[in-house]
Amino acid sequence: MIKVQEYRPQSFIDFTKEENVTAYQDALKKVRAELVGKHYPMVINGERVDTAEKLTSLNPCDTSEVVGTTAKATIEDAERALQGAWAAFESWKKWDMDARARVLLKAAAILKRRRLEACALMSIEVGKNYAEADVEVAEAIDFLEYYARSAMKYSGFGSSETTWFEGEENGLMSIPLGVGVSISPWNFPCAIFIGMAAAPIVVGNCVIVKPAEDAGLIAGFMVDIMLEAGLPAGVLQFLPGVGREIGEYLTTHAKTRFITFTGSRAVGLHINEVAAKVQPGQKWIKRVIMELGGKDGMIVDETADLDVAVTAAVQGAFGFNGQKCSAMSRLIVVDSVYDDVVNAFVERAGALKVGTGEENANVTAVVNQMSFDKIKGYLEIAPDEGKVLLGGAATGEANGKQGYYVQPTIVGDVKRESRLAQEEIFGPVVSVIRARDWQDALDIANSTEYGLTGGVCSASRERLEQARAEFEVGNLYFNRKITGAIVGVQPFGGYNMSGTDSKAGGPDYLANFMQLKTVTERW
Ligand SMILES: NC(=O)c1ccc[n+]([C@@H]2O[C@H](COP(=O)([O-])OP(=O)(O)OC[C@H]3O[C@@H](n4cnc5c(N)ncnc54)[C@H](O)[C@@H]3O)[C@@H](O)[C@H]2O)c1
Numbered sequence: 001m002i003k004v005q006e007y008r009p010q011s012f013i014d015f016t017k018e019e020n021v022t023a024y025q026d027a028l029k030k031v032r033a034e035l036v037g038k039h040y041p042m043v044i045n046g047e048r049v050d051t052a053e054k055l056t057s058l059n060p061c062d063t064s065e066v067v068g069t070t071a072k073a074t075i076e077d078a079e080r081a082l083q084g085a086w087a088a089f090e091s092w093k094k095w096d097m098d099a100r101a102r103v104l105l106k107a108a109a110i111l112k113r114r115r116l117e118a119c120a121l122m123s124i125e126v127g128k129n130y131a132e133a134d135v136e137v138a139e140a141i142d143f144l145e146y147y148a149r150s151a152m153k154y155s156g157f158g159s160s161e162t163t164w165f166e167g168e169e170n171g172l173m174s175i176p177l178g179v180g181v182s183i184s185p186w187n188f189p190c191a192i193f194i195g196m197a198a199a200p201i202v203v204g205n206c207v208i209v210k211p212a213e214d215a216g217l218i219a220g221f222m223v224d225i226m227l228e229a230g231l232p233a234g235v236l237q238f239l240p241g242v243g244r245e246i247g248e249y250l251t252t253h254a255k256t257r258f259i260t261f262t263g264s265r266a267v268g269l270h271i272n273e274v275a276a277k278v279q280p281g282q283k284w285i286k287r288v289i290m291e292l293g294g295k296d297g298m299i300v301d302e303t304a305d306l307d308v309a310v311t312a313a314v315q316g317a318f319g320f321n322g323q324k325c326s327a328m329s330r331l332i333v334v335d336s337v338y339d340d341v342v343n344a345f346v347e348r349a350g351a352l353k354v355g356t357g358e359e360n361a362n363v364t365a366v367v368n369q370m371s372f373d374k375i376k377g378y379l380e381i382a383p384d385e386g387k388v389l390l391g392g393a394a395t396g397e398a399n400g401k402q403g404y405y406v407q408p409t410i411v412g413d414v415k416r417e418s419r420l421a422q423e424e425i426f427g428p429v430v431s432v433i434r435a436r437d438w439q440d441a442l443d444i445a446n447s448t449e450y451g452l453t454g455g456v457c458s459a460s461r462e463r464l465e466q467a468r469a470e471f472e473v474g475n476l477y478f479n480r481k482i483t484g485a486i487v488g489v490q491p492f493g494g495y496n497m498s499g500t501d502s503k504a505g506g507p508d509y510l511a512n513f514m515q516l517k518t519v520t521e522r523w
């Protein structure tokens, strides 16, 4: 058994301290000097391989800046990566669990040393401010540390998990699935990207990682760390490319054993459908693990502490511009305190500074043109679906910089069945919904097809207990923000249309990537 201290999540950097701000700014300079403008080729079978065409990553906060480029994998590359991964699987599956876990622990150690570089790169590539970037890199380290330790419980012949039967030895063996595809989103391009790769890898699978098109550089940075930590050739195949091209090819392929996907509901459901169709030569039912979108609501009732509720609302709604699956996009307030809560929320949100990630603004630009246009579309219908109380414009500029800037927006008295109340917007836009009373608020909270995060701000024990039982979400928070799950502390994942509730960072997450064999020997 590997010798490590008990898992403890990373603490976050305190950016109220001047020395930490200075260190971050130094990291930004280093990243600008060493990583901006860099090109990341694919990594297939341990070799760096390039393509004629490239994918370009733009700075969303200053779209005149190209942050860097990656290769753009073709179908032939995807095929080669898949075959190479199956060849690597023959030896990787035989490695001791301890030895595989050590690779993750070493990667965590390297990332700890390069923590601020990873943060700074994300400030430039996807516009995260300092705290948002830091929380994400801390989560990436936590995933590596946590999954390394979790793997231990699947090591060896687990006869203790079965009931004793006289005259026989019985037990369960956990064995890896084979080769899978990990398809990740741009909004947590470091933590989710590496968590979805490290988990299957540590228990003996080989993985083709397909990062999001908008965040290829941080993905390349993380792959370098995994290789430096000692992953053998072919275990992690780095395949930046276009989702509907190579993603589609790999998810439909007969030789893909499992798919772990985090992204939108639309793409997730499409993958679920194509993966279910058995291809010629396919000899398994593909395992599909899905983490999808949300339309997350937080209820504030008349017993709530107003300051706690408003702080939770501002943090949950506007952290990383609402570009989190967990973001509070619906604030559901009971009628008797509606005006007080909403006025305070509008006032606090109105003080948020809009600017670049590098300037450490509270709200930065949204990720790309498609996202900007989509949010703009919702802002256009907002006056018909409620009252715009704050913001309401997609300005496309902040402090003289052209970028995908959208004002923090609050729309009041949104109709509960409207598009603003039902569809994931994925930007700094909050719909406030007026509820008659507590029960009406809970009904509204449960009235979407999603079920990812939710929250209640209330001092009523009875109501909190009712919510515990009846609020239909995978992650439920009381009297705090509804974002920011910590690995091992709040296992994360939703149900209903929000996903397969596989609970990343939870005690059973690795079981998603293994199959069990029961072995009986008669003595
Ligand atoms: N539940 C969670 O844990 C969680 C976490 C983060 C983000 N999300 C969700 O992700 C979404 C935002 O991320 P996004 O915009 O990158 O999502 P997206 O669905 O547009 O893309 C996700 C990934 O899928 C790939 N892809 C696109 N089409 C594909 C296809 N046909 N076949 C295979 N792959 C394909 C993309 O290239 C990308 O890598 C939001 O809906 C958000 O709620 C969920």
Ligand SMILES: N[C@@H](CCC=O)C(=O)O
Binding pocket: 187, 188, 323, 324, 325, 326, 482, 483, 484, 485, 486, 492
């Ligand atoms: N795990 C993150 C959300 C990831 C989705 O975007 C949170 O808990 O806020």
